[in-house]
Amino acid sequence: MPQKTKETPMMEQYLEYKKQYPDAFLLYRVGDFYEMFYDDAVKGSQILELTLTSRNKKADEGIPMCGVPHHAIEGYIDTLVDKGYKVAVCDQLENPADAQGKMVKRGVTRVVTPGTIMDKANQAKENNYITAITAHKDVFGLAYADLSTGEVKVTSVKNQLDLTNELQNLDTKETVISGNFPQKYLDQLRKYGILISKLDELDDNYSFDFSQISSDQEVDTVKLLISYLIKTQMRSLDHLKPAQSYETSAYLLMDHSAQSNLELFKNIRTNKKSGTLLWLLDETKTAMGSRLLKQWLARPLISVDKLKERQHFVQVFLDNYFQRSSFQDYLTKVYDLERLAGRVAYGTVNGRDLIQLKTSLQQVPEIKSILLDIGDDELTAFVEKIDEVADIRDLIDQAIVEEAPISVTGGGLIKEGYNDQLDQYLDASKNGKKWLATLKAKEQDETGINNLKIGYNKVFGYYIEVSRANIDKVPEDRYTRKQTLVNAERYITPELKEKESMILEAEEKSKGLEYHLFDQIRQKIKDQIRRIQALANILSQLDVLQSFAVVSEDYHYIAPEFVDKHELKITNGRHPVVEKVLSNNSYIPNDVNFDKDTDILLITGPNMSGKSTYMRQLALTVIMAQIGCFVPAESAKLPIFDHIFTRIGAADDLISGDSTFMVEMREANDALKNATENSLIIFDEIGRGTATYDGMALAQAIIEYIDKNVHAMTMFSTHYHELTELKSQLPGLKNVHVDASEENGDLVFLHKVLPGPADKSYGIHVAKLAGLPEEVLNSASKILSTLEKTSVHTTTSESIHEPAAVEPKPIEKVEEQPETVSAVEDDEQQLSLFPEPKVSKKKLSTKESQVVKEISEQDLMGITPIEAINLLYKWQKKLK
Numbered sequence: 001m002p003q004k005t006k007e008t009p010m011m012e013q014y015l016e017y018k019k020q021y022p023d024a025f026l027l028y029r030v031g032d033f034y035e036m037f038y039d040d041a042v043k044g045s046q047i048l049e050l051t052l053t054s055r056n057k058k059a060d061e062g063i064p065m066c067g068v069p070h071h072a073i074e075g076y077i078d079t080l081v082d083k084g085y086k087v088a089v090c091d092q093l094e095n096p097a098d099a100q101g102k103m104v105k106r107g108v109t110r111v112v113t114p115g116t117i118m119d120k121a122n123q124a125k126e127n128n129y130i131t132a133i134t135a136h137k138d139v140f141g142l143a144y145a146d147l148s149t150g151e152v153k154v155t156s157v158k159n160q161l162d163l164t165n166e167l168q169n170l171d172t173k174e175t176v177i178s179g180n181f182p183q184k185y186l187d188q189l190r191k192y193g194i195l196i197s198k199l200d201e202l203d204d205n206y207s208f209d210f211s212q213i214s215s216d217q218e219v220d221t222v223k224l225l226i227s228y229l230i231k232t233q234m235r236s237l238d239h240l241k242p243a244q245s246y247e248t249s250a251y252l253l254m255d256h257s258a259q260s261n262l263e264l265f266k267n268i269r270t271n272k273k274s275g276t277l278l279w280l281l282d283e284t285k286t287a288m289g290s291r292l293l294k295q296w297l298a299r300p301l302i303s304v305d306k307l308k309e310r311q312h313f314v315q316v317f318l319d320n321y322f323q324r325s326s327f328q329d330y331l332t333k334v335y336d337l338e339r340l341a342g343r344v345a346y347g348t349v350n351g352r353d354l355i356q357l358k359t360s361l362q363q364v365p366e367i368k369s370i371l372l373d374i375g376d377d378e379l380t381a382f383v384e385k386i387d388e389v390a391d392i393r394d395l396i397d398q399a400i401v402e403e404a405p406i407s408v409t410g411g412g413l414i415k416e417g418y419n420d421q422l423d424q425y426l427d428a429s430k431n432g433k434k435w436l437a438t439l440k441a442k443e444q445d446e447t448g449i450n451n452l453k454i455g456y457n458k459v460f461g462y463y464i465e466v467s468r469a470n471i472d473k474v475p476e477d478r479y480t481r482k483q484t485l486v487n488a489e490r491y492i493t494p495e496l497k498e499k500e501s502m503i504l505e506a507e508e509k510s511k512g513l514e515y516h517l518f519d520q521i522r523q524k525i526k527d528q529i530r531r532i533q534a535l536a537n538i539l540s541q542l543d544v545l546q547s548f549a550v551v552s553e554d555y556h557y558i559a560p561e562f563v564d565k566h567e568l569k570i571t572n573g574r575h576p577v578v579e580k581v582l583s584n585n586s587y588i589p590n591d592v593n594f595d596k597d598t599d600i601l602l603i604t605g606p607n608m609s610g611k612s613t614y615m616r617q618l619a620l621t622v623i624m625a626q627i628g629c630f631v632p633a634e635s636a637k638l639p640i641f642d643h644i645f646t647r648i649g650a651a652d653d654l655i656s657g658d659s660t661f662m663v664e665m666r667e668a669n670d671a672l673k674n675a676t677e678n679s680l681i682i683f684d685e686i687g688r689g690t691a692t693y694d695g696m697a698l699a700q701a702i703i704e705y706i707d708k709n710v711h712a713m714t715m716f717s718t719h720y721h722e723l724t725e726l727k728s729q730l731p732g733l734k735n736v737h738v739d740a741s742e743e744n745g746d747l748v749f750l751h752k753v754l755p756g757p758a759d760k761s762y763g764i765h766v767a768k769l770a771g772l773p774e775e776v777l778n779s780a781s782k783i784l785s786t787l788e789k790t791s792v793h794t795t796t797s798e799s800i801h802e803p804a805a806v807e808p809k810p811i812e813k814v815e816e817q818p819e820t821v822s823a824v825e826d827d828e829q830q831l832s833l834f835p836e837p838k839v840s841k842k843k844l845s846t847k848e849s850q851v852v853k854e855i856s857e858q859d860l861m862g863i864t865p866i867e868a869i870n871l872l873y874k875w876q877k878k879l880k
Contacts, residue, residue, distance in 0.1 A: 008056075009103050011037070011063070017090050017108055023197075024086035024111060027077075031096075033067040034076075034089070041066045047083060048076055077112050078120065084173070084195050087112045111232035114195050115174030118148050118346065124336060125290040127151070131167060132176040132225035134217060135185060141221030142166055143243065147229065149291070149338040150239040150345075150533060154218045155246050160185060161670075162248070167194065168256035169298055176228045203227040209242035218245055239345030239529050252300035252626050253643040257667060261648040261682075262619050263577070264297055277620055280577050281629065283550040285331040288338045288536055289543025296544065300626035302640050304562050309378070310545060310628025311559050316376045317549035324546055326370050330363040331543060337536035341529045344522060351404025351413045351518070354396050357525070357532075361393035364535065371542075386538055389531050392524070399521050408518050411511040419517055425510035432503035436462070439496070449473050455490075462500040463490040548629040555579065557630035560621075561637045566677065568594040568713060572634035575617040576624065579632060589634070590753040592618050594713050598734050600706060603717040604724060604758035605738030610751040611717040612648065614738065615682045618715060619644055622680060641713075643679040645671035647686060661690050665698075671712075672705060679712040685719065696720045707732045724757035851875045 007015065010030075014037060018026050025044055027034040036044045037055065041064040045052040054062030068076045077087050089112070093105040115130025127146045134141040140163045143154040157163050163185075167175065172194060177186065179200040189196060202223050213219050222243045229237055259265065267275040278297060284290045301307050317324045335356040343349040344357075364386065371383045399418045416423055440454045443464065453465040460482055466474055467488050479491030525532075551557065555576065572589035579587040592614075594601070603611050621631045625638050647667040664686065671681050686702055687695025699720055706714050707730045724735050737758035738751065844852065858871065 011055075013103060013106060014090075017088070017106070021086075021088040021108065021111065024088040025080055026088045026090055026108075027068075027073065028090045029070065029092045029106065030067070032070050034070060034073055035065060035067040037063055037065050039064075044080070047085075048079060078117070081112055081114050081117050084114055084193070086114075086195075086197075108234070110234055113174055113197065113232060115172065115176075115197075116147050116229065116232055118342065118348065119339070124287040124339075125294075127291055127294070129170045129172045130174050130176070130225070130229075131170060131172045132221050132228065133163070133181070133189075134178065134221045134224060135182055136217050139217065140185075141215070141217040143218070143221040143225045144170055144172065145225055145229070145240065147233070147237075148342050149288075150241045150342055150529075152222065152225075152240055152243040153246055154213060154222050154243050155248060156215060156218060157248065160188060164188070164192070165255040166248070168192065169254075169259060176224055178224060197228065199224060199228045199231065201227075203230050206230060206237075208240070212242055213245045215245070218243075233346075235347055236345055236526075238526060239342045239533070241533060249642070250302065252302055252623070252641055254298075254623075255645075255670070258619075258644050258646040259298070261646045262616060262623070262644075264623070265294065275577060275581070277577060277623070280580055281547060281551055281624075283547040284543045285328055285546075286334050286540065286543050287336040288540040289331075289547065291338075292540040293544045293547065296627045297623065300623055301628070302626065302642060304640060307562065307626065307628050310548075311630070312378055313382075313542075313545045314548045314552060314628065314630060315559065316374060316379050317546050318553055320374050321553075323370050323374050324549060327367060327542075328546065330366045330370070331539070331546075333363050334360045334539060337532055337539070341532045341536070344525050345529055347522075349522060349525075350406050350408050351400050352406060354400050354521070354525075355402065355404055358393055358396040358400070361389055361396075364388045364539075365390075367539070382538070382542075387531050387535055389528060389535055392528055392532070395521060395524060399517070409511065409515050411507070411514050414514045414517050419513070422510060422513050422517065425506045425513065428506035429503055429510060432499055432506065435499055436503075439499075447473055447475065447478075454496075460490065460492075461504070462496055463492055464496065465490050545628070552630035555632060557624075557632050558635060560625040560631050560633075561635075562625075563637050563639055566594070566596050566639065566711075566713075567637065568592065568639060569635075569637045570618070570621065570633050571636070573617055573621055573636070574632040575613050576620055576632045578613055578617075588751040590614060590617070590751075592753075597731065599711050599732035600703060600714045600716055600730070600734065602703070602723060602726070602733055602735050602757075603715060603737065603753075604719070604721060604735070605717075606758070607719075610738050610753075612684055613751075614753055615684060615715040615717060616648070619646065619680065619682055639678065639713075641678060641680045642676060643674065644682070645675055645679060645712075646682045646684075647671070648682060648684040668702060672702065672710065675706075675710050675712040677711040679710075681706065681710075681712050681714040681716075683714065683716045685717060687718075687720070696722060699723060700726065703733065704730065721757065727757075847878055851878060 014026070014028050017028070018038075018040075025036060025040050027036060029035075035041075041052060044050065045064075045066040048066075048068070050066040050068065052064060052066050055065045056063055073089070077089070080087050088108050089110050090106050091109045093107050096104050113130075115128065117128060120126075120128060128148060129144045129146055131142060131144040138159070140157050140160070141154065142157060142163060143152070145152045155166070157166060167189075174195040174197060175189060176197045176199055179198055181198075186196065203226075204223075206226065208222075208226055210219050210222065213222065226237070226240070229240075254262075254264075260268065263276045265276055265278050266272065269275075273279045278294060281297070282290055282293055284293055337357070337360055340349070340353055340357050340360070343353055365388055368383055368386050368388065372380055374380075399414055401413060401415050405412050414422060416426065436454050440452065443454075444450055444452045449466055449470045451467055451470065454462060455465055456462050463482055464479060465488050468486075471489055474489075474491075479493055481489060482492045483490040570592040573592055574587050574589045592601075603614065605611050621633065621636065622638060622641055622644065624631050625636070626641065645667070647664060668683065668686060671679075671683075675681055683702070687697075687699040690698070699716075699718055700723055703716060703723065703726060706712065711732070727733055727735050734755075735757045736753050736755055739754050739758075854875065
C-alpha cells in the first residue's frame with residue numbers, strides 16, 4: 001500500500017486513523033469532500049460508482065483516491081452500510097483558517113455499522129437490532145438493542161439452534177462477540193451473512209441500569225453490547241432504556257422456519273410484506289405502533305390474564321366507533337416519539353424534529369380526553385397513566401419557530417421574545433439591513449445610477465457595485481475603489497464599513513447565541529427522555545389495540561374463548577389472509593375440532609384442494625388469539641399453546657448444504673423432541689422427499705410416536721391413503737378430508753373439510769388443471785391403470801418412485817424400543833428419529849436373495865414407469 005516517496009503530513013495523519021479502524025471504510029474530510037485512499041478508494045469506487053483517481057501522481061506509485069461531497073455523505077454511508085460494511089467518519093475538528101499553517105486537527109467522530117445506523121430511509125416501521133453474544137459452558141447470553149429507539153433486552157438460550165433462531169427472528173445485521181468467543185460457534189454464525197464485530201476490552205466507564213437482570217452472564221452480555229455502542233458512537237447514549245431480561249419460554253415459541261412458513265412477516269413468493277399476517281393486521285397510525293405490532297407477532301403471549309386485558313380493550317374500541325375514529329385522527333398526527341427521543345439524546349435532533357415533537361405532544365390532551373370519555377374502568381385506569389409532558393411541549397412552543405430550518409447553526413431557529421440578548425442582536429441586524437436598503441436608495445438618487453447595488457461576500461464584506469457603463473457617473477472622491485471586475489467596479493465608504501462591522505457582529509453573535517440556546521433546550525428535553533419514552537410506549541400499545549379493533553370490525557372477527565384443557569373447537573374458521581385476498585363471499589369456512597381424546601387430525605385430499613390452507617388457518621388463528629386480537633371464525637374455543645412447530649413446503653437449506661428431505665427430517669425431529677402436550681404441530685406431506693415406502697414408513701412411525709409419546713395437537717396432511725387405516729389402531733387419531741368431486745371427467749375442488757378419509761388423490765386431474773399435454777395425461781392414466789391392476793402403485797398418484805417385488809401388505813404397527821429419539825449430532829449430520837424396527841429373520845431362498853440384490857442395486861429414481869413395469873415382470877417371473 002505505501003508509495004516509494006515520503007508520506008505527506010496529511011497522509012501520515014490518514015494512515016494513523018486507518019490503523020485504528022482497519023475493518024471500516026475511512027471517510028477522511030478534506031475541505032468540502034470526504035476522501036478515501038488506497039484499498040478503500042479502489043473498493044469504494046466500485047461499490048459507490050465513483051471515479052477512481054490518484055494522489056501524488058509524481059510518485060512511482062500514485063495513491064488511489066476517490067471522494068464524495070460533504071453535503072451528500074449520508075446517502076453514501078447508507079449505501080455502504082446496506083451492503084454490510086462499517087464506515088468510520090473522520091472530521092475536521094477545527095477551522096482550517098485557524099490552523100495557522102499547521103496540520104488541521106481531525107478525529108473520528110462516529111462509526112456507522114449495519115447494527116447502529118440511526119435514520120435509515122424508508123425503515124420507519126422496522127426495528128434495526130444489533131446483538132451481542134457470550135458463550136459459557138454451552139449456554140449463550142444474547143442481548144439486543146435498537147439504537148434508534150433505545151430498546152435493550154437480554155436472554156439466555158441453551159443451544160446453538162435456539163441461538164440461531166433468535167438471531168434470525170430478530171433479523172439482526174450485526175453481532176458483537178468477545179475475543180475469546182469459541183471458533184466452532186463463530187463459523188456457524190458467519191454462514192447466515194451476519195456481520196461479526198469483535199470487542200476485546202469492555203468499557204466500565206458508563207452508567208447503565210442493570211437492575212432488571214439477575215444472571216451474571218446476561219449482565220456480561222449487555223456490558224459487551226453497551227461497550228461496543230460506546231466505542232463506535234462516541235456520544236451520549238442516555239436514551240437507552242434499562243435492559244430487560246426475558247425468558248423465551250414466557251412466550252409462544254416459533255422458530256424462524258415456522259415464522260417463514262406461516263408468512264407472518266414476509267411473503268414467501270415475493271419476500272415483501274404484502275400478503276402476510278402483519279400486512280393484514282397493520283392498521284396502526286404511527287410508526288412506533290407498527291413496530292410494536294411486529295414485536296407482538298414475533299412473541300405471542302401465554303398469559304391468559306394479559307390476553308384477556310388486550311381482548312377487553314379491543315372490544316371497547318369496537319363498541320365505541322365514533323370515539324375510536326376521533327382517537328385515530330389525533331393519533332395520525334403523532335410522530336415517532338421513540339426515535340425523536342433517540343435523536344435528542346444522540347445530539348442529532350434539529351429544529352424541525354422539535355416541532356414534530358411539539359406537534360405530537362399537542363395531540364396527547366385530546367387523546368386522553370377522548371379515551372376517558374368512553375367511561376370504561378380498565379381503559380380509564382390505563383389512560384390515566386399518560387403523562388402529557390406538557391412542560392416540554394410548552395418549552396418548544398415558546399422557543400422554536402414553526403418553520404424551523406434543518407441547520408441548527410445558521411440562525412433563524414429561535415423565536416423572537418424567548419431571549420432578550422438574542423432579540424437585541426436580531427434587532428441590530430434587522431436595523432442594519434434596513435440602513436443598507438436606505439443607503440442604496442440614497443446613493444441611486446444622488447448619483448443617478450439606477451442599477452447601483454449593495455452586495456456582500458465573505459472576502460470583502462459589504463460593497464457598492466457600479467456597472468462599467470456607469471463608472472463615469474460616480475462622483476470623484478465619493479467612494480474608495482475596492483475591487484475591479486470585468487463588467488463592474490466595487491467600492492466601499494467609511495460609513496458602510498462601520499455599519500458592516502455592526503451588522504456582521506450582530507449576525508455572528510446571534511447565530512452563536514441561537515445555537516447555545518438550542519443546545520440548552522435540547523438538554524432540557526434530554527433530561528425528560530424517560531417520560532417521552534413512557535408516553536410512546538402507552539400510545540403505541542393503544543395504537544395496536546385500535547388496529548385490532550379495525551381489522552376485527554372489517555372482517556367480522558370474534559373474541560376467542562380460552563380453555564384450560566386439551567380441547568379446541570373452531571366453528572366456521574377462515575384463513576385471514578386468503579379471505580382478505582379472495583373477499584368474504586368466495587372463501588369457504590371450515591370447522592376444526594380436537595376433543596379431549598383427539599391428538600391428531602390426519603388430512604387427506606387432492607393437491608390444491610386446500611389442505612395446507614386449512615392447516616395454516618389454524619396456526620394463524622392461534623397466533624392471532626395469543627397476541628390479543630380477535631379471530632376469523634363464528635366461534636372459537638382454544639387452549640393456550642406453548643410452541644408451534646411446522647413442516648411445510650419443499651425448501652432446502654443451501655447454507656448448511658442440506659437437501660429438502662434432510663430439512664424435512666430435521667424439522668420433524670425438532671418437533672418430536674421438543675413438543676409438549678400443549679404444543680401445536682403442523683406437518684404437511686411428511687415423507688414425500690424420499691422413496692414411497694420409505695416415506696410411508698416414516699410418516700406412519702411419526703404419527704405413532706406423536707400418539708404414544710407427545711400428545712400435541714397435530715395436523716398431519718398426507719397422500720399416503722394407507723395411513724388412514726391407522727384410525728383403527730390409534731384412538732387419538734381422527735381422519736378428515738378436503739372434499740372434491742368429478743364432473744364430466746373434470747375435478748372440482750369444494751374446499752370443504754369433512755369427516756373421514758378421501759377416496760383418492762386425483763393427481764392426474766390436478767396435472768390436467770396445470771395444463772400438461774393431453775398425450776402425457778393419457779399415458780399417465782394408462783400407466784396408473786396398469787399399476788393398480790398389478791397392485792404395485794404407490795400411495796400417491798403424483799409420482800411413482802419405487803416398484804415393489806411383491807404385493808404390498810397392509811400397514812402394520814411398528815413396535816418401538818424404549819429409547820425412541822436420539823439427538824442430532826451437529827458434526828455428523830445424522831438424524832435418528834426412531835429405533836430400528838424388529839425385522840423377521842426368515843431365511844430367503846436363493847431366487848429371493850437374487851431378486852433382493854437386483855432391487856437394491858437398481859437406480860429406481862433413474863428409470864421410467866414402463867421400465868419399472870418391465871423389471872417387475874422380470875422379477876415376478878423369476879420368483880414364480
